[in-house]
Amino acid sequence: MKLDVTTHWNSTFEILDSTIDLRPAICHYAERDSAYVWLPSEDDWSRAESVRKFLAIFYNSTKKFSGYKYPIANIFFLELWKVKDALRKSSSGQDFLRFMTMGMQIKFDKYWSECSLVMGVGVILDLRYKMIMVDFICNKLYGLMGVGEAEKISGAASELYNLYVCAAKEQSPHVGSSSAVDESQEDMTDDFMSYYAQVKGTQVRSQTHRSKLEEYLKDDLLVLNKGDEFDVLEWWRARSGKLQYPVLSLMARDILSIPISTVALESAFSTGSRVISKYRISLTPKLVEALICTQDWLHPMWGKETSIHEEFDEEESVKIEETV
Numbered sequence: 001m002k003l004d005v006t007t008h009w010n011s012t013f014e015i016l017d018s019t020i021d022l023r024p025a026i027c028h029y030a031e032r033d034s035a036y037v038w039l040p041s042e043d044d045w046s047r048a049e050s051v052r053k054f055l056a057i058f059y060n061s062t063k064k065f066s067g068y069k070y071p072i073a074n075i076f077f078l079e080l081w082k083v084k085d086a087l088r089k090s091s092s093g094q095d096f097l098r099f100m101t102m103g104m105q106i107k108f109d110k111y112w113s114e115c116s117l118v119m120g121v122g123v124i125l126d127l128r129y130k131m132i133m134v135d136f137i138c139n140k141l142y143g144l145m146g147v148g149e150a151e152k153i154s155g156a157a158s159e160l161y162n163l164y165v166c167a168a169k170e171q172s173p174h175v176g177s178s179s180a181v182d183e184s185q186e187d188m189t190d191d192f193m194s195y196y197a198q199v200k201g202t203q204v205r206s207q208t209h210r211s212k213l214e215e216y217l218k219d220d221l222l223v224l225n226k227g228d229e230f231d232v233l234e235w236w237r238a239r240s241g242k243l244q245y246p247v248l249s250l251m252a253r254d255i256l257s258i259p260i261s262t263v264a265l266e267s268a269f270s271t272g273s274r275v276i277s278k279y280r281i282s283l284t285p286k287l288v289e290a291l292i293c294t295q296d297w298l299h300p301m302w303g304k305e306t307s308i309h310e311e312f313d314e315e316e317s318v319k320i321e322e323t324v
Contacts, residue, residue: 010059010062012055013052013055013056013058013059016048016051016052016055017052017056019048020045020048020049020052023045026039026040027039047094047096050093050094050097051097054086054090054097054101057082057083057086058083060079061079061080061082061083064079065079072122072232072233072256072257072258073118073119073122073255073256073257073258073259074122074123074125074126074129074232074256076119076122077116077119077120077122077123077134077137078123078129078133078137080112080119081137081140081141083108084108084109084112084141085140085141087101087104087105087108088105088141090105091105116153117152117153117156118156118255118258120134120153120156120157121153121156121157121160121255122255122256122258123137124153124154124157124217125232125236125248125251125252125255125256126232126256127216127219127221127222127232127235128221128222128223128224128230128232129221130216130217130221131150131154131217132221134150134153134154135147135150138150138153157213158211158213160251160255161211161212161213161247161248161251164247164248164250164251165211165247168246168247168250212245212246212247212248213248216245216248232252232256233252233253233256233257236248236249236252236253236256237249237253240253
């Protein structure tokens with residue numbers, strides 16, 4: 001059985017998780033001991049199960065992002081879309097969950113709009129997922145609007161790649177030259193490919209017109225056996241030579257190395273630092289719990305982000321002025 005830590009939100013999830021697993025034992029004990037009056041009702045169990053499922057998504061994602069192996073950007077989009085989907089579903093779910101997640105969704109959507117494109121590009125640069133995973137996630141999140149959102153991410157990847165190509169050409173005329181079109185053969189190639197498209201009845205695009213990014217996206221996905229490990233940065237490093245992906249590998253190196261957070265795991269789970277500062281290290285655990293709970297209760301009424309101990313400071317200063 002987990003113990004409660006008043007300043008760590010993850011302890012709430014761990015307690016719910018272990019308590020719900022022990023539900024048969026708790027109910028059996030209540031039947032045998034008539035003096036046991038703390039048995040939760042069916043409605044309480046149902047709410048606890050809903051909250052556990054909701055917090056599990058945040059719990060698992062936070063652990064992955066703050067792990068000791070320092071995850072790279074290819075997993076950010078894969079994890080955060082689950083959070084966004086959970087918030088979206090909770091907004092039309094039970095009343096207590098909807099009330100709890102309103103502020104969370106506003107904050108999440110703010111940051112999602114700022115970084116979703118970069119995170120999507122990170123997924124594209126993982127050869128296990130590419131655009132197929134982006135299309136799948138956008139369809140789950142946006143429904144009919146998913147096609148447009150996926151095109152935004154695809155367009156951002158193409159635009160970013162073109163910037164890298166221009167920068168590489170300025171530094172060295174040989175970098176990326178393998179994908180350049182030979183102008184002396186351009187007309188002949190276009191005529192031949194046009195004739196080939198007419199014969200086959202399909203629109204065929206010349207290989208010489210494909211960028212390295214398009215060639216990479218056209219290749220099959222990498223399928224791994226269950227349990228196999230894959231280092232995507234090492235894969236791109238091995239293909240950074242001039243013959244395969246000289247420019248795209250530079251783009252992958254820069255995008256995939258972006259950290260999602262520099263916050264340690266303990267800091268991500270803990271809210272105590274917002275209350276216990278260097279000037280408030282003598283607060284008792286009971287008072288710390290009261291400050292945190294009261295702050296959460298008053299936020300919906302205030303409609304703003306104000307720390308409860310700041311309000312207490314103002315109240316104390318008023319009392320001092322009155323006594324003086």
